[in-house]
Amino acid sequence: MPAADTGMDEAGFEADLQLVETAARQAGALALTFFGKDPEAWFKGKGNVAPVSEADLAVDKLLTEQLRAARPGYGWLSEETADDRSRLDHERVFIVDPIDGTRAFLAGGDEWTISIAVVEHGRPVAGAVFCPVREEMFLARKGGGAWLNGSRISVSGQRGIEGATLSGPHSIVANEDVLSAGLVATQILRSLAYRLAIVAAGRVDVGAARGGPSDWDLAAADLLVQEAGGKLIDLTGRNLIYNRVRTGHPALIAVPEVLAGPMCDALRPLIG
Template identity: 65%
Template sequence: MPETDPNLDDLALLEDAARQAGDIALSFFGGDPRTWFKDNKSPVSEADMAVDGYLAEVLRTARPDYGWLSEEAVDDKERLACPRTFIVDPIDGTRAFLAGGDEWTVALAVVDHGRPVAGVVYCPVRRELFSAVATRGARLNGEKITVSGHGSVEGARLSGPHSIVANDDILSAGFERMPNVRSLAYRIALVAAGRVEVAAARSGPSDWDLAAADLLVQEAGGRLTDLDGNGVTYNKASTRHPGLIAAPQRLVRPVCDIISAAVGQ
């Protein structure tokens, strides 16, 4: 019998869960869901909580031995003792979701010993399912994707927050400024698909914003790093990360140097 790959099994589980979660979110989309603010002043809605509840039930039932880390759930530190952990953002880009934007996503990953091995970023409005499995490449709606072949900072398309993309020192390096994408997971997924060369994030993103999209970029031929060029490790006690960039391999070092010199970590 052929050897089974647990990562492929996990990806199939994530893909189905993401599609169903997207349908739940869409049932609230444009309907003025009840909304409140968390302690960090970020919004959360009844849609986020409905999606989170669905994902917790489906994924944790399917893999009861996996740890669990979700943006919308109390952090259970028992995950730190689990070799494998689900890292979940029920709706990444809640502000976009509430404003009627189309770039919000469901971001799901399985992390094994600190690195993602299966990941999905699903954009329900655009019906785009980005998926990846470690060592097996990245795909968009089943078709293989790769990062851009653009070879220099000059003309490289840069998406990120205003403090980065409107910085004169950064723009003077020759980047082409692109609109910001309010789902960080989707912003990074666009790098994996070759639609932009560089995605940037200010200091402060969390595991759930990054893990699935990190694997997409890696499997598409790029990297997600901090501004010193170091990769990201997940499922640690602290889920927060410094400023980051995602880019094709050849652009990582020059982009890190330019952004670090302009805005620091």
């Protein structure tokens, strides 16, 4: 088990936030050198359905070198690095998605992101979600609010399900039962981290995902939503816990706090 630890203070969170912001910008610059240039790509994972490219691996290598050198006492969890579980022995862990939205990246879409979080005792304390093509840097640290390109952001003021805008995969936003609950479908975004970040920014009221997302898809955006006055929760209303043995999560929603209960009740039988 990890040794007892009292946790970081605000200065520590801020130092880690500056570190992950710098790393995210460097990673975005590297990814852009591959973007639109037909990088080598293949499929991975169970059923060989998840795309990965040489750009994903190059960015992962850069982030590994930059972040682990800066914080050698932190654990490491990345979508593109073999998980040796040594991360479970650390109080603090980097959780990284080198390119979130690889399908969008390979197709020339502009919504793919770099997602980096520092997690302490299972919850994110510093995070960056960077969308290089749109030049949008979303940042948050524990107790410090959520920010987009230097301006503070907050979730929307929507107070009811009727008329609430919804972003999610096609299987959710095109579901007639979901729409009959009063939700209004909006754009489909192939980066889950970005989908949640725009909820934090108040551009969309609700972000949804079916079961299956992993720690690296969620941790940084989770903090953005929380610090913007919202919640990222499963459909029983529970917060997500990161850096466990199993990194997968059930269906979930990102919402303004006032909508958390009603939205869970409405969507649980439909996408749970």
